[in-house]
Amino acid sequence: MNKRGTFTELLMDYAIYLILIVFFTLLLLGVIWQQRNGAAVWEEYYAKEIVKVINLAEPGDEISLDVHKGTEIGLRNEIDFSEMFVVYNSRDEVCVKLSKGRRTCYHYFNDVDIVDFGIKQGVPTNVFNFKVVEAQRSGGENG
Amino acid sequence: MSLTLRLLKHSEAEERMDKKAQTVGNQVMGIAFVFFLVLIVGGISLGIYAYFGTPYDYKNIDAAILNFRIRECIMNNDSLTLNAESFKNNFYSACNINKDSLSTGKLIIKICEDSSDCLKEEKPLVIEGGNFEACFLKGARDNPSYPKCKIEVIEKNDKKYEIITGSNQITDRRTV
Secondary structure (H helix, E strand, O other): OHHHHHHHHHHHHHHHHHHHHHHHHHHHHHHHHHHHHHHHHHHHHHHHHHHHHHHHOOOOOEEEEEOHHHHHHHHHOOOOHHHHEEEEOOOOEEEEEEEOOEEEEEEOOEOEEEEEEEEEOOOOOOEEEEEEEEOOOOOOOOO | OHHHHHHHHHHHHHHHHHHHHHHHHHHHHHHHHHHHHHHHHHHHHHHHHHHHHOOOOOHHHHHHHHHHHHHHHHHHOOOOOOOHHHHHHHHHHHOOEOHHHHOOOOEEEEEEEOOOOOOOOOOOOEEEOOOHHHHHOOOOOOOOOOOEEEEEEEEEOOEEEEEEEEEOOOOEEEEO
């Protein structure tokens, strides 16, 4: 009887340690998983860099930005090219989406519209092209 | 007999003490185990957040670009600087700045002409937003809640223009 009691106690002791290890491992994995190849960081970086260029641009400018790193992350997260970098002229903002479910947006103050934007692949890297034109106040969102 | 009984009782007592010591030992080790787990997991999590979690602070750049655009505009537009009325009426169109984007209050602009203290100036040429005092607070410099500002003074046609711009814009992360 004593032996059985000792075995049960032993099992209880180790079970508690195992539960604690599993709990903390899951917690750690959760923290790491949240970053998911740093999509949030790169979304913020690209949104701000594109806005910086737009704020300094003049109507008539045609701009190409290397976004290869961003497109790699976006493709890995199964995001379509057309959704990755979008400019909303009606709201004067640039939105970048490199992971599912969320996107990062940032506003620009330059009174211009962004037209003909899109990603061109393999030039030799992936680039984001767009044209800067005079603001069309009657227009809606650009696509 | 009594000796055997005594020895038996002694060994039973020893066994109980051993068991008690074992329990106490297990509890101490358990606490130490949890402490090290928390230390390791906490340390790794902090490291990840330190590397990935800190946002790319762009407010300084935002304020500097806005200030640069306004300075360029004032220097290159003679019609703007004819008089105060002309400046107020034509500022946004001449400098190609979207007034609507300033209405959120995340970007602030104050332009004063020949003023001794633009911060206290009650009749500036242009004023958009508020809380310009935050631009001059020493404690606000490292506080992420306060705007980051750029203050420049330029001269044109014997007039001094003080331009204060600030940005408190942060990225908007939205669920899609």
